[in-house]
Amino acid sequence: MRFTDQIKMALSSLWRRKLRSGLTILGVVIGTVAIVVMLSIGIAQQQFMEEAIGSSRELQDIRVYGSGGFFGPSGQNDKSKKLDDKALAEISALPHVEYVSPLLRIDVAFFLGPYENVQSIEAYSREYLDDLSWEFEEGSFPSPDEYQEGKLPLAIGKQFNYQFYNTKSRDPMRGFWGGDPDQEQPPPDVNMYETPVFAIFDTQAYWEGKFGNQSSDEGGSSQPVKAPKKFLVQADAIIAPGKLGYSEYDYGIYTDIEPAKEFLNMVFKGKAWPNQPQTKSGRSTGQIIYSQLVVKSDSIDETMNLTKSIQDLGYQANSNAEYIQQMQESYSRTQTMLGGIGGISLLVATIGIANTMMMAIYERTKEIGVFKVLGCNLKTIRNLFLLESGMIGLIGGVIGLGLSYGASYLLNHFVGQGEDGGGMLMGMMGGGPGQANSIIPAWLALMALAFSILIGMVAGLLPALRAMRLSPLEAIRTE
Numbered sequence: 001m002r003f004t005d006q007i008k009m010a011l012s013s014l015w016r017r018k019l020r021s022g023l024t025i026l027g028v029v030i031g032t033v034a035i036v037v038m039l040s041i042g043i044a045q046q047q048f049m050e051e052a053i054g055s056s057r058e059l060q061d062i063r064v065y066g067s068g069g070f071f072g073p074s075g076q077n078d079k080s081k082k083l084d085d086k087a088l089a090e091i092s093a094l095p096h097v098e099y100v101s102p103l104l105r106i107d108v109a110f111f112l113g114p115y116e117n118v119q120s121i122e123a124y125s126r127e128y129l130d131d132l133s134w135e136f137e138e139g140s141f142p143s144p145d146e147y148q149e150g151k152l153p154l155a156i157g158k159q160f161n162y163q164f165y166n167t168k169s170r171d172p173m174r175g176f177w178g179g180d181p182d183q184e185q186p187p188p189d190v191n192m193y194e195t196p197v198f199a200i201f202d203t204q205a206y207w208e209g210k211f212g213n214q215s216s217d218e219g220g221s222s223q224p225v226k227a228p229k230k231f232l233v234q235a236d237a238i239i240a241p242g243k244l245g246y247s248e249y250d251y252g253i254y255t256d257i258e259p260a261k262e263f264l265n266m267v268f269k270g271k272a273w274p275n276q277p278q279t280k281s282g283r284s285t286g287q288i289i290y291s292q293l294v295v296k297s298d299s300i301d302e303t304m305n306l307t308k309s310i311q312d313l314g315y316q317a318n319s320n321a322e323y324i325q326q327m328q329e330s331y332s333r334t335q336t337m338l339g340g341i342g343g344i345s346l347l348v349a350t351i352g353i354a355n356t357m358m359m360a361i362y363e364r365t366k367e368i369g370v371f372k373v374l375g376c377n378l379k380t381i382r383n384l385f386l387l388e389s390g391m392i393g394l395i396g397g398v399i400g401l402g403l404s405y406g407a408s409y410l411l412n413h414f415v416g417q418g419e420d421g422g423g424m425l426m427g428m429m430g431g432g433p434g435q436a437n438s439i440i441p442a443w444l445a446l447m448a449l450a451f452s453i454l455i456g457m458v459a460g461l462l463p464a465l466r467a468m469r470l471s472p473l474e475a476i477r478t479e
Contacts, residue, residue: 013388021392024356027349028396028452029403035342036404036448040438041411042335048435058320059300060098062307064091064293065316081314083290091295094309096302101128103292104257106264107274109206111198111230115164115188118203121154121253123260128294134249138193139237144256152263156192156235157250164188196234201267204274231267261288346455349396353459357389386457393456397449404448408438 014021066083081087083102092100105120126144134141134155141155166188190197200206205228239249264273272278277285295310295317297303303321310317 007387007391011391014391020356020359024349024352024392025396025399027352028346028393028456029400031342031346031349032397032400032448032452033403033407034345035339035451036401036440036444037407037411037438038338038342039335039444040404040408040440042338043441043444044436044439045334047439060297060303062295062297062303062310062317062319064295064310066289066292083293083315084287087315088290088293090313091293091310091315094306096298096306098296098298099125099127101125101294101296102257102288102290103294104260104288105291106201106260107203109200109203110164110192110233111200112164112190112195114166114168115190116167117164117190119163119253121152121255121260123255123257124294126256126258128296129254129256131296134237135240136237137240139235141237144258147256147259150263150266151259152233153255153259154192154233154235155237155239155254157239157247157252158241159250160235160253161190161192162187163251164190192233192235193238196232198230199233200228200230201264202228202274229267346451350455350459353389353392353456354462356392357385357460358462386460389460390453390457393453393459394449396456397452400452401445401448404445405440408440411437 064083064087066081066087088100088102091097101124104123106123107118107120110117110119129141136155137158142153147153205226209227235253239247239254241247241250268284270284271282272284273288276289277287279285295306297306300321303319307317307319307321
């Protein structure tokens with residue numbers, strides 16, 4: 001019997017039992033849609049993560065912490081490993097290090113009229129600042145040739161001015177964090193880019209003057225505190241928000257560490273800077289303990305190994321690459337779970353196909369006997385039933401794939417799409433505006449089609465073998 005004849009007979013058999021065949025095919029359709037759509041959501045999630053990885057330069061950054069952890073030095077008497085120039089040189093000598101930038105946090109109290117803001121200026125190396133590739137909404141950060149003696153170059157985030165609070169406000173909660181549109185609270189009348197503000201760098205003297213000196217003389221009276229000197233500072237640039245309308249720099253204030261050191265030397269005039277090593281007389285030892293070191297590896301692939309090398313030297317270190325690895329593992333588990341949910345539907349469809357084909361054997365026992373009496377090859381009889389079950393898988397797979405593309409379109413264009421263009425599903429799973437909720441690549445479509453045919457033939461294998469083993473005489477006698 002020719003192969004084309006076998007196909008015609010298989011289709012004819014399915015057509016004779018239209019309702020049962022249709023219900024069996026429906027099971028395959030549901031299973032195909034379930035597994036394709038579930039996997040397509042996982043693929044969209046994975047693609048978003050890979051795009052984020054490819055566009056993030058921070059995956060090459062390693063943050064190194066000293067004895068004080070995230071916040072920097074914990075005191076001059078701390079004997080654990082410190083982040084000084086010696087540590088900077090030690091880490092710089094490691095392989096795969098592109099550069100090492102110190103981070104020095106400088107606590108400053110800012111004032112303008114009734115408004116006040118106490119915050120840390122973050123001072124990095126110029127190499128690191130240039131590597132950030134900031135775009136500025138106003139002004140520009142001066143180049144080293146443009147630095148002015150006695151002036152601290154500053155770049156602020158777009159929301160930095162909103163951190164000033166009104167010390168004269170009768171309601172303390174309304175005075176903090178600038179404006180509040182819901183309570184008709186006006187924003188702070190402060191713009192560091194347009195207007196200079198006063199700044200106190202000796203924050204220890206500032207707090208003692210504000211709350212009193214904790215030390216006292218023998219008579220129990222508080223020691224008088226000399227008012228700290230104020231300096232005028234002004235922002236040179238306002239950092240523009242990112243593509244999403246915000247960035248991690250929105251509330252910060254930043255400078256170059258070299259002019260920052262010169263400025264602090266001018267401010268303290270030989271005295272030790274706050275939280276820095278000092279002699280018994282309060283003079284500077286000349287040693288600088290940095291808050292952090294930022295190490296840039298020469299490639300993303302080497303970031304994890306370099307982090308381990310730094311940790312082996314005795315420093316606390318971590319990088320975003322560690323979180324990315326955890327995210328990849330999490331996404332893999334999510335895809336496995338989603339695929340498993342769809343796979344259960346296909347398993348149910350497989351049982352349905354096996355049941356349908358077994359019923360077909362019982363109904364066509366006499367027909368099988370006739371084939372055998374006429375000398376039909378056993379393999380041909382087996383192939384006839386395998387083709388029939390394979391047809392069920394093929395037809396169900398094609399219909400299911402078409403419905404999957406329709407479901408993917410609905411997920412991407414109608415489900416959870418708000419004004420920001422972000423999908424509801426991706427909003428729950430870490431996506432952003434404009435990110436697809438569902439992606440069906442060509443390989444997934446082909447795999448789903450092949451798998452539906454395969455499960456159809458696997459489900460029909462047992463009934464086909466049963467048909468091969470039927471006795472011809474007993475099959476002919478069957479009513």
